[in-house]
Amino acid sequence: MIRPMFCRLSFIACFVSLTIVSVCDNISASQENSSAMAKFLPKTMRAVGFYKYLPISDPSSLLDLEVALPTMQNNDVLVEVKATAVNPIDTKLRAPKPTIETTPRILGFDGAGVVVAKGDASKIFKIGDEVFFTGDFRRNGSNAQYVALDEVLVGLKPKKLSFEQAAAMPLTGVTAYESLYDRLLLSKKDAGKSLLIINSAGGVGSVASQLAKNLGLNVIGTASRKETQEFSLAHGADIVLNHTKDLIPQLEANGYGNGVDYILVNYDPYPYWDTMMQVIKPQGKICLIVDSSGLVDLKPLKTKSLTITSEMMLTRIIYNTDDKYRHHEILQEISKMLENGQLKTTLTKVMSPINAANMKEAHRLLEEQHMIGKIVVTKFEEKEKI
Template identity: 75%
Template sequence: QAAAMPLTTVTAYESLYDRLLLSEKDKGKTLLIINSAGGVGSVASQLAKNLGLKVIGTASRTETEAFSLQHGADIVLNHTKDLLPQLEAHGYKNGVEYILVNYDPYPYWDTIISAAKAQGKICLIVDSSGLVDIRQLKDKSLTLVSEMMATKIKYETEDKIRYHEIFEDVTRMFEAGILKSTLTKTMSPINAENLKEAHRLLEEKKVIGKIVLSGF
Protein backbone atom coordinates (compact mmCIF):
# COMPACT_ATOMS: atom_id res chain seq x y z
CA GLN A 1 0.00 0.00 0.00
CA ALA A 2 2.81 2.40 0.84
CA ALA A 3 4.56 1.72 -2.48
CA ALA A 4 1.43 2.72 -4.39
CA MET A 5 1.17 6.18 -2.91
CA PRO A 6 4.23 8.52 -3.06
CA LEU A 7 4.19 9.74 -6.67
CA THR A 8 0.45 10.24 -6.99
CA THR A 9 0.08 11.65 -3.49
CA VAL A 10 2.82 14.26 -3.91
CA THR A 11 1.39 15.26 -7.31
CA ALA A 12 -2.13 15.57 -5.91
CA TYR A 13 -0.93 17.40 -2.79
CA GLU A 14 1.17 19.93 -4.70
CA SER A 15 -1.61 20.45 -7.24
CA LEU A 16 -4.16 21.33 -4.58
CA TYR A 17 -2.09 23.02 -1.88
CA ASP A 18 0.84 24.57 -3.75
CA ARG A 19 -0.60 25.30 -7.22
CA LEU A 20 -4.34 25.90 -6.65
CA LEU A 21 -3.54 27.20 -3.14
CA LEU A 22 -6.46 25.39 -1.53
CA SER A 23 -6.92 25.41 2.24
CA GLU A 24 -9.67 25.33 4.87
CA LYS A 25 -10.64 28.84 3.72
CA ASP A 26 -12.13 27.22 0.58
CA LYS A 27 -14.61 25.03 2.44
CA GLY A 28 -17.85 24.87 0.49
CA LYS A 29 -16.29 25.72 -2.86
CA THR A 30 -16.21 23.24 -5.74
CA LEU A 31 -13.37 21.33 -7.38
CA LEU A 32 -13.92 19.59 -10.72
CA ILE A 33 -11.46 16.73 -11.25
CA ILE A 34 -11.26 15.44 -14.80
CA ASN A 35 -10.32 11.76 -14.58
CA SER A 36 -10.99 11.26 -10.88
CA ALA A 37 -10.58 7.47 -10.83
CA GLY A 38 -6.87 7.48 -11.69
CA GLY A 39 -4.03 7.49 -9.17
CA VAL A 40 -3.74 11.26 -8.80
CA GLY A 41 -7.46 11.94 -9.09
CA SER A 42 -8.43 9.48 -6.38
CA VAL A 43 -5.93 11.03 -3.94
CA ALA A 44 -6.87 14.61 -4.90
CA SER A 45 -10.54 13.79 -4.28
CA GLN A 46 -9.75 12.67 -0.75
CA LEU A 47 -7.55 15.69 -0.01
CA ALA A 48 -10.14 18.13 -1.32
CA LYS A 49 -12.93 16.42 0.57
CA ASN A 50 -10.89 16.70 3.76
CA LEU A 51 -10.68 20.47 3.19
CA GLY A 52 -14.45 20.64 2.94
CA LEU A 53 -14.74 21.21 -0.79
CA LYS A 54 -17.49 19.82 -2.97
CA VAL A 55 -15.79 17.35 -5.33
CA ILE A 56 -17.08 16.65 -8.82
CA GLY A 57 -15.25 13.81 -10.54
CA THR A 58 -15.42 12.40 -14.04
CA ALA A 59 -15.24 8.78 -15.19
CA SER A 60 -16.59 6.66 -18.01
CA ARG A 61 -17.44 3.23 -16.58
CA THR A 62 -19.60 1.92 -13.77
CA GLU A 63 -16.56 0.62 -11.89
CA THR A 64 -14.58 3.87 -12.23
CA GLU A 65 -17.59 5.89 -11.14
CA ALA A 66 -17.91 3.69 -8.05
CA PHE A 67 -14.17 4.02 -7.33
CA SER A 68 -14.41 7.81 -7.55
CA LEU A 69 -17.34 7.91 -5.16
CA GLN A 70 -15.47 5.65 -2.73
CA HIS A 71 -12.51 8.02 -2.77
CA GLY A 72 -14.16 11.34 -2.05
CA ALA A 73 -16.15 12.43 -5.09
CA ASP A 74 -19.63 13.77 -4.31
CA ILE A 75 -20.77 13.63 -7.93
CA VAL A 76 -19.31 11.77 -10.91
CA LEU A 77 -19.90 12.95 -14.48
CA ASN A 78 -19.35 10.92 -17.65
CA HIS A 79 -16.35 12.38 -19.48
CA THR A 80 -17.21 10.59 -22.74
CA LYS A 81 -20.13 13.02 -23.01
CA ASP A 82 -20.35 16.82 -22.91
CA LEU A 83 -19.58 17.87 -19.35
CA LEU A 84 -21.31 21.27 -19.50
CA PRO A 85 -24.94 20.07 -19.61
CA GLN A 86 -24.09 17.52 -16.91
CA LEU A 87 -22.72 20.29 -14.69
CA GLU A 88 -25.81 22.38 -15.36
CA ALA A 89 -28.07 19.43 -14.47
CA HIS A 90 -26.36 19.24 -11.08
CA GLY A 91 -26.80 22.94 -10.42
CA TYR A 92 -23.47 24.26 -11.72
CA LYS A 93 -24.65 26.32 -14.66
CA ASN A 94 -22.34 29.14 -13.57
CA GLY A 95 -19.32 26.85 -13.28
CA VAL A 96 -16.89 25.85 -10.54
CA GLU A 97 -14.07 27.63 -8.71
CA TYR A 98 -11.33 25.06 -9.29
CA ILE A 99 -10.49 22.49 -11.97
CA LEU A 100 -7.80 19.79 -11.81
CA VAL A 101 -7.14 18.19 -15.20
CA ASN A 102 -5.61 14.70 -14.94
CA TYR A 103 -5.79 14.05 -18.67
CA ASP A 104 -4.71 15.57 -21.95
CA PRO A 105 -6.29 19.05 -21.74
CA TYR A 106 -6.45 19.54 -25.51
CA PRO A 107 -9.84 17.87 -26.18
CA TYR A 108 -11.29 19.47 -23.04
CA TRP A 109 -9.93 22.99 -23.42
CA ASP A 110 -13.10 24.83 -24.46
CA THR A 111 -15.07 22.87 -21.85
CA ILE A 112 -12.56 23.77 -19.14
CA ILE A 113 -12.75 27.46 -19.97
CA SER A 114 -16.55 27.39 -19.99
CA ALA A 115 -16.77 25.36 -16.76
CA ALA A 116 -14.50 27.71 -14.78
CA LYS A 117 -16.07 30.52 -12.81
CA ALA A 118 -14.70 34.03 -13.24
CA GLN A 119 -11.39 34.34 -11.37
CA GLY A 120 -11.23 30.57 -11.05
CA LYS A 121 -8.10 28.42 -11.14
CA ILE A 122 -7.13 25.55 -13.44
CA CYS A 123 -4.28 23.09 -12.79
CA LEU A 124 -2.85 20.80 -15.50
CA ILE A 125 -0.72 17.75 -14.74
CA VAL A 126 -0.62 16.22 -18.24
CA ASP A 127 1.00 17.64 -21.38
CA SER A 128 -1.36 18.90 -24.05
CA SER A 129 -1.39 16.95 -27.29
CA GLY A 130 -2.02 20.15 -29.23
CA LEU A 131 -1.83 23.91 -28.98
CA VAL A 132 -4.52 25.62 -26.91
CA ASP A 133 -5.61 29.24 -26.98
CA ILE A 134 -4.62 30.79 -23.65
CA ARG A 135 -6.22 34.07 -24.75
CA GLN A 136 -9.48 32.50 -23.58
CA LEU A 137 -8.25 32.81 -19.99
CA LYS A 138 -8.34 36.60 -20.02
CA ASP A 139 -12.07 37.32 -20.19
CA LYS A 140 -12.69 35.54 -16.87
CA SER A 141 -9.29 36.44 -15.37
CA LEU A 142 -8.58 32.74 -14.95
CA THR A 143 -5.38 31.42 -13.38
CA LEU A 144 -3.66 28.54 -15.20
CA VAL A 145 -1.00 26.55 -13.36
CA SER A 146 0.94 23.35 -14.05
CA GLU A 147 2.19 20.65 -11.71
CA MET A 148 5.23 18.44 -12.24
CA MET A 149 6.20 16.43 -9.19
CA ALA A 150 9.98 16.41 -9.80
CA THR A 151 10.44 20.14 -10.45
CA LYS A 152 11.99 20.88 -7.08
CA ILE A 153 14.53 18.08 -7.50
CA LYS A 154 15.31 18.74 -11.16
CA TYR A 155 15.96 22.43 -10.61
CA GLU A 156 17.33 22.24 -7.06
CA THR A 157 14.83 24.80 -5.83
CA GLU A 158 15.29 26.44 -2.45
CA ASP A 159 12.06 24.93 -1.15
CA LYS A 160 12.82 21.28 -1.92
CA ILE A 161 12.47 20.54 1.82
CA ARG A 162 8.77 20.81 0.94
CA TYR A 163 8.84 17.14 -0.09
CA HIS A 164 9.75 16.18 3.47
CA GLU A 165 6.93 18.34 4.82
CA ILE A 166 4.43 16.80 2.42
CA PHE A 167 5.40 13.23 3.30
CA GLU A 168 5.16 14.05 7.00
CA ASP A 169 1.68 15.48 6.51
CA VAL A 170 0.31 12.71 4.31
CA THR A 171 1.79 10.03 6.59
CA ARG A 172 -0.25 11.55 9.40
CA MET A 173 -3.33 11.54 7.15
CA PHE A 174 -2.91 7.88 6.20
CA GLU A 175 -2.35 6.83 9.79
CA ALA A 176 -5.41 8.81 10.89
CA GLY A 177 -7.56 7.27 8.17
CA ILE A 178 -8.14 10.61 6.45
CA LEU A 179 -6.48 9.16 3.35
CA LYS A 180 -6.69 5.59 2.13
CA SER A 181 -4.44 3.79 -0.30
CA THR A 182 -5.56 3.61 -3.93
CA LEU A 183 -3.77 0.29 -4.52
CA THR A 184 -6.04 -1.97 -6.56
CA LYS A 185 -3.71 -4.64 -7.96
CA THR A 186 -0.49 -6.30 -6.74
CA MET A 187 1.64 -8.41 -9.08
CA SER A 188 4.42 -10.67 -7.84
CA PRO A 189 7.27 -11.34 -8.32
CA ILE A 190 9.08 -8.41 -9.95
CA ASN A 191 10.25 -9.89 -13.24
CA ALA A 192 10.16 -9.11 -16.94
CA GLU A 193 6.90 -10.97 -17.50
CA ASN A 194 4.97 -9.10 -14.81
CA LEU A 195 6.56 -5.80 -15.78
CA LYS A 196 5.37 -6.26 -19.36
CA GLU A 197 1.90 -7.23 -18.16
CA ALA A 198 1.69 -4.19 -15.88
CA HIS A 199 2.65 -1.94 -18.80
CA ARG A 200 0.09 -3.66 -21.01
CA LEU A 201 -2.64 -2.90 -18.49
CA LEU A 202 -1.54 0.73 -18.22
CA GLU A 203 -1.44 1.13 -21.98
CA GLU A 204 -5.09 0.07 -22.15
CA LYS A 205 -5.84 3.23 -20.13
CA LYS A 206 -8.46 1.39 -18.11
CA VAL A 207 -6.55 0.89 -14.87
CA ILE A 208 -8.35 1.98 -11.72
CA GLY A 209 -6.13 3.22 -8.89
CA LYS A 210 -2.55 1.92 -8.78
CA ILE A 211 -0.69 -1.27 -9.71
CA VAL A 212 2.22 -2.41 -7.53
CA LEU A 213 4.94 -4.95 -8.36
CA SER A 214 6.22 -6.71 -5.25
CA GLY A 215 8.96 -9.18 -4.35
CA PHE A 216 11.84 -10.71 -6.33
Protein backbone atom coordinates (compact mmCIF):
# COMPACT_ATOMS: atom_id res chain seq x y z
CA MET A 1 0.00 0.00 0.00
CA ILE A 2 2.89 2.36 0.70
CA ARG A 3 4.64 1.92 -2.67
CA PRO A 4 1.70 2.98 -4.95
CA MET A 5 1.07 6.06 -2.80
CA PHE A 6 4.77 6.92 -2.96
CA CYS A 7 4.71 6.55 -6.76
CA ARG A 8 1.62 8.73 -7.01
CA LEU A 9 3.24 11.41 -4.85
CA SER A 10 6.43 11.17 -6.88
CA PHE A 11 4.43 11.65 -10.09
CA ILE A 12 2.66 14.70 -8.65
CA ALA A 13 5.94 16.11 -7.45
CA CYS A 14 7.48 15.61 -10.88
CA PHE A 15 4.45 17.22 -12.57
CA VAL A 16 4.55 20.24 -10.25
CA SER A 17 8.29 20.50 -10.75
CA LEU A 18 7.93 20.40 -14.55
CA THR A 19 5.12 22.98 -14.40
CA ILE A 20 7.23 25.34 -12.32
CA VAL A 21 10.17 24.89 -14.69
CA SER A 22 7.87 25.55 -17.67
CA VAL A 23 6.43 28.73 -16.09
CA CYS A 24 9.90 29.90 -15.15
CA ASP A 25 11.09 29.23 -18.69
CA ASN A 26 8.18 31.27 -20.08
CA ILE A 27 8.89 34.13 -17.69
CA SER A 28 12.57 33.92 -18.52
CA ALA A 29 11.81 33.91 -22.26
CA SER A 30 9.49 36.90 -21.83
CA GLN A 31 12.15 38.76 -19.86
CA GLU A 32 14.73 37.89 -22.50
CA ASN A 33 12.41 39.19 -25.25
CA SER A 34 11.82 42.44 -23.34
CA SER A 35 15.50 42.74 -22.63
CA ALA A 36 16.36 42.05 -26.26
CA MET A 37 13.83 44.65 -27.38
CA ALA A 38 15.29 47.20 -24.95
CA LYS A 39 18.77 46.38 -26.25
CA PHE A 40 17.79 47.18 -29.82
CA LEU A 41 16.06 50.48 -28.98
CA PRO A 42 18.30 53.51 -29.45
CA LYS A 43 18.95 56.00 -26.66
CA THR A 44 17.99 58.96 -28.85
CA MET A 45 15.67 59.58 -31.80
CA ARG A 46 15.10 62.13 -34.52
CA ALA A 47 12.12 64.44 -34.23
CA VAL A 48 10.62 67.68 -35.52
CA GLY A 49 9.83 70.20 -32.80
CA PHE A 50 10.34 73.73 -31.53
CA TYR A 51 11.19 75.87 -28.53
CA LYS A 52 9.51 79.15 -29.58
CA TYR A 53 5.95 79.62 -30.81
CA LEU A 54 6.47 81.37 -34.14
CA PRO A 55 4.79 82.03 -37.50
CA ILE A 56 5.35 79.14 -39.91
CA SER A 57 7.35 81.50 -42.15
CA ASP A 58 10.02 81.82 -39.43
CA PRO A 59 13.02 79.48 -39.99
CA SER A 60 12.87 78.43 -36.31
CA SER A 61 9.14 77.64 -36.29
CA LEU A 62 9.92 73.91 -36.69
CA LEU A 63 13.35 72.35 -36.23
CA ASP A 64 15.07 69.05 -36.95
CA LEU A 65 16.10 67.67 -33.55
CA GLU A 66 17.83 64.74 -31.87
CA VAL A 67 16.12 63.99 -28.54
CA ALA A 68 15.88 61.23 -25.94
CA LEU A 69 13.26 58.53 -26.40
CA PRO A 70 10.00 59.39 -24.58
CA THR A 71 9.57 58.15 -21.03
CA MET A 72 6.95 55.41 -20.77
CA GLN A 73 4.22 55.18 -18.14
CA ASN A 74 2.73 51.91 -16.84
CA ASN A 75 -0.20 51.86 -19.26
CA ASP A 76 1.83 53.02 -22.25
CA VAL A 77 2.96 51.39 -25.43
CA LEU A 78 5.99 52.69 -27.30
CA VAL A 79 5.26 52.94 -31.02
CA GLU A 80 7.85 53.24 -33.77
CA VAL A 81 6.26 55.85 -36.03
CA LYS A 82 5.90 54.94 -39.69
CA ALA A 83 3.62 57.82 -40.71
CA THR A 84 2.22 60.89 -38.93
CA ALA A 85 -0.72 63.07 -39.96
CA VAL A 86 -0.83 66.86 -39.74
CA ASN A 87 -4.01 68.51 -38.44
CA PRO A 88 -5.35 72.02 -37.80
CA ILE A 89 -4.77 71.44 -34.07
CA ASP A 90 -1.02 71.27 -34.80
CA THR A 91 -1.07 74.73 -36.36
CA LYS A 92 -3.15 76.12 -33.48
CA LEU A 93 -0.81 74.70 -30.84
CA ARG A 94 2.22 76.07 -32.70
CA ALA A 95 0.66 79.51 -33.27
CA PRO A 96 2.69 82.52 -32.02
CA LYS A 97 2.68 83.18 -28.28
CA PRO A 98 5.33 84.51 -25.86
CA THR A 99 6.01 81.16 -24.14
CA ILE A 100 9.49 79.65 -24.61
CA GLU A 101 9.88 75.92 -23.92
CA THR A 102 12.92 74.65 -22.00
CA THR A 103 12.58 71.25 -23.67
CA PRO A 104 11.39 70.86 -27.26
CA ARG A 105 7.68 70.64 -27.99
CA ILE A 106 6.90 67.85 -30.45
CA LEU A 107 3.52 67.89 -32.17
CA GLY A 108 1.65 65.16 -34.06
CA PHE A 109 -1.54 63.64 -32.69
CA ASP A 110 -2.46 60.88 -35.05
CA GLY A 111 -0.43 58.40 -36.99
CA ALA A 112 0.47 54.76 -37.52
CA GLY A 113 3.38 52.48 -36.63
CA VAL A 114 4.55 49.36 -34.82
CA VAL A 115 4.52 48.58 -31.07
CA VAL A 116 8.13 48.07 -29.95
CA ALA A 117 7.83 48.19 -26.14
CA LYS A 118 5.16 48.12 -23.41
CA GLY A 119 4.63 49.50 -19.93
CA ASP A 120 4.25 47.10 -17.00
CA ALA A 121 0.45 47.46 -16.91
CA SER A 122 -0.12 47.46 -20.69
CA LYS A 123 -2.34 44.51 -21.67
CA ILE A 124 -4.09 45.29 -24.96
CA PHE A 125 -1.24 44.99 -27.48
CA LYS A 126 1.80 42.82 -28.05
CA ILE A 127 5.22 43.69 -29.41
CA GLY A 128 5.13 43.80 -33.20
CA ASP A 129 1.46 44.82 -33.54
CA GLU A 130 0.81 47.28 -36.37
CA VAL A 131 -1.34 50.06 -34.93
CA PHE A 132 -2.84 53.46 -35.58
CA PHE A 133 -3.37 56.02 -32.85
CA THR A 134 -4.50 59.43 -31.68
CA GLY A 135 -2.31 61.45 -29.33
CA ASP A 136 -2.54 63.37 -26.09
CA PHE A 137 -2.01 67.14 -26.42
CA ARG A 138 -0.42 67.21 -22.94
CA ARG A 139 2.46 65.00 -24.11
CA ASN A 140 4.89 65.06 -27.00
CA GLY A 141 3.48 63.57 -30.17
CA SER A 142 4.26 61.53 -33.25
CA ASN A 143 6.44 63.92 -35.26
CA ALA A 144 9.26 61.70 -34.08
CA GLN A 145 10.72 58.25 -34.64
CA TYR A 146 9.00 56.96 -31.47
CA VAL A 147 5.97 58.03 -29.46
CA ALA A 148 4.77 56.84 -26.03
CA LEU A 149 0.99 56.56 -25.74
CA ASP A 150 -1.57 55.37 -23.21
CA GLU A 151 -2.77 52.15 -24.84
CA VAL A 152 -6.40 53.35 -24.86
CA LEU A 153 -5.34 55.87 -27.52
CA VAL A 154 -4.30 53.05 -29.83
CA GLY A 155 -6.12 50.62 -32.15
CA LEU A 156 -5.03 47.85 -34.49
CA LYS A 157 -4.21 49.19 -37.96
CA PRO A 158 -6.56 47.98 -40.70
CA LYS A 159 -4.58 45.26 -42.46
CA LYS A 160 -5.49 46.30 -45.98
CA LEU A 161 -4.42 49.93 -45.46
CA SER A 162 -0.87 51.23 -45.76
CA PHE A 163 0.66 53.04 -42.79
CA GLU A 164 0.08 56.31 -44.65
CA GLN A 165 -3.60 55.58 -45.36
CA ALA A 166 -4.19 54.49 -41.77
CA ALA A 167 -2.35 57.49 -40.28
CA ALA A 168 -4.90 59.83 -41.86
CA MET A 169 -7.86 58.39 -39.95
CA PRO A 170 -7.57 58.21 -36.12
CA LEU A 171 -8.06 61.81 -34.96
CA THR A 172 -10.76 62.71 -37.47
CA GLY A 173 -12.31 59.25 -37.18
CA VAL A 174 -12.74 59.37 -33.41
CA THR A 175 -13.97 62.99 -33.52
CA ALA A 176 -16.55 62.22 -36.22
CA TYR A 177 -17.66 58.98 -34.52
CA GLU A 178 -18.10 60.62 -31.12
CA SER A 179 -19.91 63.59 -32.70
CA LEU A 180 -22.53 61.40 -34.36
CA TYR A 181 -22.87 58.46 -31.95
CA ASP A 182 -22.03 59.92 -28.53
CA ARG A 183 -23.08 63.59 -28.85
CA LEU A 184 -25.95 63.62 -31.40
CA LEU A 185 -26.89 60.07 -30.30
CA LEU A 186 -27.55 58.90 -33.85
CA SER A 187 -28.25 55.28 -34.71
CA LYS A 188 -29.95 53.16 -37.37
CA LYS A 189 -33.33 54.22 -35.97
CA ASP A 190 -32.63 57.69 -37.41
CA ALA A 191 -32.46 56.42 -40.99
CA GLY A 192 -34.26 58.83 -43.32
CA LYS A 193 -33.62 61.89 -41.14
CA SER A 194 -31.46 64.79 -42.34
CA LEU A 195 -28.00 65.88 -41.22
CA LEU A 196 -26.46 69.16 -42.36
CA ILE A 197 -22.64 69.07 -42.14
CA ILE A 198 -21.07 72.51 -42.40
CA ASN A 199 -17.61 72.09 -43.98
CA SER A 200 -18.05 68.53 -45.19
CA ALA A 201 -14.81 68.42 -47.23
CA GLY A 202 -12.50 68.69 -44.21
CA GLY A 203 -10.99 65.77 -42.32
CA VAL A 204 -13.82 65.36 -39.78
CA GLY A 205 -16.59 66.27 -42.24
CA SER A 206 -15.54 63.70 -44.82
CA VAL A 207 -15.53 60.93 -42.20
CA ALA A 208 -18.78 62.08 -40.59
CA SER A 209 -20.49 62.08 -44.00
CA GLN A 210 -19.57 58.43 -44.50
CA LEU A 211 -20.65 57.41 -40.99
CA ALA A 212 -23.98 59.21 -41.36
CA LYS A 213 -24.60 57.65 -44.76
CA ASN A 214 -23.96 54.20 -43.24
CA LEU A 215 -26.74 54.94 -40.73
CA GLY A 216 -29.14 55.77 -43.55
CA LEU A 217 -29.34 59.54 -42.98
CA ASN A 218 -29.78 62.08 -45.76
CA VAL A 219 -26.46 63.93 -45.71
CA ILE A 220 -26.31 67.58 -46.77
CA GLY A 221 -22.72 68.82 -47.05
CA THR A 222 -21.34 72.31 -47.60
CA ALA A 223 -18.26 73.36 -49.57
CA SER A 224 -17.33 76.26 -51.83
CA ARG A 225 -15.00 75.03 -54.59
CA LYS A 226 -15.71 72.55 -57.34
CA GLU A 227 -13.02 70.16 -56.08
CA THR A 228 -14.26 70.28 -52.45
CA GLN A 229 -17.83 69.72 -53.59
CA GLU A 230 -16.72 66.68 -55.57
CA PHE A 231 -14.71 65.39 -52.60
CA SER A 232 -17.79 65.71 -50.36
CA LEU A 233 -19.98 63.84 -52.81
CA ALA A 234 -17.37 61.09 -53.09
CA HIS A 235 -17.31 60.71 -49.28
CA GLY A 236 -20.98 60.29 -48.44
CA ALA A 237 -22.77 63.60 -49.03
CA ASP A 238 -26.03 63.34 -50.99
CA ILE A 239 -26.01 67.00 -51.94
CA VAL A 240 -23.48 69.79 -51.36
CA LEU A 241 -24.43 73.42 -50.75
CA ASN A 242 -22.18 76.45 -51.17
CA HIS A 243 -21.40 77.78 -47.68
CA THR A 244 -20.18 81.13 -49.03
CA LYS A 245 -23.80 81.88 -50.00
CA ASP A 246 -27.06 81.93 -48.04
CA LEU A 247 -27.84 78.33 -47.08
CA ILE A 248 -31.59 78.87 -46.54
CA PRO A 249 -32.67 79.27 -50.19
CA GLN A 250 -30.32 76.43 -51.17
CA LEU A 251 -31.96 74.13 -48.63
CA GLU A 252 -35.41 75.14 -49.84
CA ALA A 253 -34.42 74.46 -53.46
CA ASN A 254 -33.30 70.95 -52.48
CA GLY A 255 -36.49 69.99 -50.62
CA TYR A 256 -35.52 71.04 -47.08
CA GLY A 257 -37.80 74.05 -46.72
CA ASN A 258 -39.06 72.62 -43.42
CA GLY A 259 -35.52 72.42 -42.03
CA VAL A 260 -33.10 69.68 -40.99
CA ASP A 261 -33.06 67.29 -38.02
CA TYR A 262 -29.38 67.56 -37.08
CA ILE A 263 -26.41 69.85 -37.75
CA LEU A 264 -22.70 69.10 -37.34
CA VAL A 265 -20.54 72.24 -37.45
CA ASN A 266 -16.89 71.69 -38.43
CA TYR A 267 -16.14 75.40 -38.63
CA ASP A 268 -16.51 78.56 -36.57
CA PRO A 269 -20.27 78.54 -35.77
CA TYR A 270 -20.49 82.31 -35.31
CA PRO A 271 -21.16 83.32 -38.96
CA TYR A 272 -23.72 80.49 -39.34
CA TRP A 273 -25.53 80.86 -36.01
CA ASP A 274 -28.63 82.76 -37.13
CA THR A 275 -29.00 80.49 -40.17
CA MET A 276 -28.75 77.37 -38.00
CA MET A 277 -31.37 78.69 -35.59
CA GLN A 278 -33.75 79.08 -38.54
CA VAL A 279 -33.12 75.79 -40.35
CA ILE A 280 -32.91 73.37 -37.43
CA LYS A 281 -36.22 71.63 -36.77
CA PRO A 282 -37.95 71.84 -33.35
CA GLN A 283 -36.28 69.45 -30.86
CA GLY A 284 -33.31 69.17 -33.20
CA LYS A 285 -29.70 68.75 -32.15
CA ILE A 286 -26.56 70.69 -33.11
CA CYS A 287 -22.98 69.51 -32.44
CA LEU A 288 -20.10 72.00 -32.41
CA ILE A 289 -16.46 70.94 -32.75
CA VAL A 290 -14.92 74.42 -33.19
CA ASP A 291 -15.03 77.36 -30.77
CA SER A 292 -17.20 80.33 -31.69
CA SER A 293 -15.31 83.49 -32.60
CA GLY A 294 -18.05 85.68 -31.14
CA LEU A 295 -20.98 85.78 -28.74
CA VAL A 296 -24.19 84.12 -29.93
CA ASP A 297 -27.83 84.50 -28.92
CA LEU A 298 -29.08 81.42 -27.04
CA LYS A 299 -32.70 82.60 -26.80
CA PRO A 300 -33.84 80.85 -30.02
CA LEU A 301 -32.92 77.52 -28.41
CA LYS A 302 -35.80 77.73 -25.95
CA THR A 303 -38.85 77.96 -28.22
CA LYS A 304 -37.64 75.06 -30.37
CA SER A 305 -36.33 73.04 -27.37
CA LEU A 306 -33.03 72.58 -29.17
CA THR A 307 -30.01 70.65 -27.91
CA ILE A 308 -26.53 72.12 -28.37
CA THR A 309 -23.66 69.74 -27.69
CA SER A 310 -19.90 69.98 -28.12
CA GLU A 311 -17.29 67.44 -29.10
CA MET A 312 -13.65 67.25 -28.08
CA MET A 313 -11.86 64.02 -28.89
CA LEU A 314 -9.79 63.87 -25.67
CA THR A 315 -12.46 64.65 -23.07
CA ARG A 316 -12.49 61.07 -21.76
CA ILE A 317 -8.68 61.02 -21.57
CA ILE A 318 -8.12 64.47 -20.03
CA TYR A 319 -10.74 63.90 -17.32
CA ASN A 320 -9.92 60.21 -16.86
CA THR A 321 -13.60 59.29 -17.11
CA ASP A 322 -14.91 55.88 -16.14
CA ASP A 323 -15.60 55.13 -19.79
CA LYS A 324 -12.25 56.25 -21.21
CA TYR A 325 -11.66 52.73 -22.61
CA ARG A 326 -14.35 53.62 -25.17
CA HIS A 327 -11.69 55.63 -27.01
CA HIS A 328 -9.89 52.37 -27.81
CA GLU A 329 -13.19 50.68 -28.70
CA ILE A 330 -14.02 53.45 -31.18
CA LEU A 331 -10.59 53.09 -32.83
CA GLN A 332 -11.18 49.36 -33.12
CA GLU A 333 -14.60 49.99 -34.68
CA ILE A 334 -13.13 52.48 -37.15
CA SER A 335 -10.44 49.93 -38.02
CA LYS A 336 -13.13 47.32 -38.81
CA MET A 337 -15.07 49.80 -40.94
CA LEU A 338 -11.95 50.66 -42.91
CA GLU A 339 -11.16 46.97 -43.32
CA ASN A 340 -14.61 46.02 -44.61
CA GLY A 341 -15.07 49.06 -46.84
CA GLN A 342 -17.73 50.90 -44.82
CA LEU A 343 -15.23 53.74 -44.49
CA LYS A 344 -12.57 54.88 -46.92
CA THR A 345 -9.44 56.78 -45.99
CA THR A 346 -9.51 60.54 -46.50
CA LEU A 347 -5.79 60.75 -47.27
CA THR A 348 -5.14 63.13 -50.18
CA LYS A 349 -1.48 64.16 -49.82
CA VAL A 350 1.65 62.25 -48.75
CA MET A 351 4.96 63.98 -48.08
CA SER A 352 8.30 62.30 -47.35
CA PRO A 353 10.56 62.24 -45.43
CA ILE A 354 9.55 63.39 -41.93
CA ASN A 355 11.63 66.53 -41.44
CA ALA A 356 11.21 70.19 -40.54
CA ALA A 357 11.01 71.36 -44.15
CA ASN A 358 8.09 69.05 -45.00
CA MET A 359 6.32 69.74 -41.72
CA LYS A 360 6.54 73.49 -42.37
CA GLU A 361 5.03 72.99 -45.81
CA ALA A 362 2.21 70.88 -44.34
CA HIS A 363 1.47 73.55 -41.71
CA ARG A 364 1.50 76.25 -44.40
CA LEU A 365 -1.01 74.34 -46.52
CA LEU A 366 -3.36 73.89 -43.56
CA GLU A 367 -3.10 77.53 -42.53
CA GLU A 368 -4.14 78.58 -46.05
CA GLN A 369 -7.43 76.68 -45.38
CA HIS A 370 -7.64 75.29 -48.91
CA MET A 371 -6.60 71.74 -48.07
CA ILE A 372 -8.94 68.90 -49.01
CA GLY A 373 -8.78 65.70 -46.93
CA LYS A 374 -5.69 64.82 -44.90
CA ILE A 375 -1.92 65.37 -45.16
CA VAL A 376 0.38 62.58 -43.96
CA VAL A 377 4.17 62.81 -43.64
CA THR A 378 6.03 59.51 -43.75
CA LYS A 379 9.44 57.95 -43.11
CA PHE A 380 12.63 59.42 -41.71
CA GLU A 381 15.61 59.51 -44.03
CA GLU A 382 18.20 56.79 -43.46
CA LYS A 383 21.28 58.11 -41.71
CA GLU A 384 24.39 58.04 -43.82
CA LYS A 385 26.78 55.31 -42.78
CA ILE A 386 30.25 56.52 -41.87
